[in-house]
Amino acid sequence: MLLGVESWLGQAHGYDLVSCTSAQVSRLRCRDVEDNLLQQPERYRRLLRHWHQSLSDSQAWSAELLRGSARQRILQLLLWLVALSAARAGQHSVWLPRREDMGAMLGLAEETASRQISPLCREGLCTPGDHEAQGWMLPA
Structure with a gap:
């Protein structure tokens, strides 16, 4: 992946980038x-x-x-995160963003995202990890 294309084009960066999991970065x-x-x-x-x-x-x-019901949006996000992590061998869990971030990504209120995730956790589809470092985890 390539980050910082704006610098190459002589433009200011439009967004901040925060790595939610470990990442390797090279500067060229x-x-x-x-x-x-x-x-x-x-x-x-x-x-x-x-x-x-x-x-x-x-x-x-x-x-x-950004389309469908809140539940459909949450499930689509979970599928996307599972697909992204599938490429990493040996992964036993999938990182989930904080509810606030999930809401922002999906155009939902934080409370709505939380109300959609909570039943999935009660059903055993996701379990809490180290919230500060990893967020919640989905069994891969």
């Missing part, structure tokens, strides 16, 4: 990346395809996560 100078890509056109095309796919995925998920 935009000038060096651009020079390298210009010398290797296939890498440049792969990067453009990656950006296009990421934008398409983002638009598709926004459309999916």
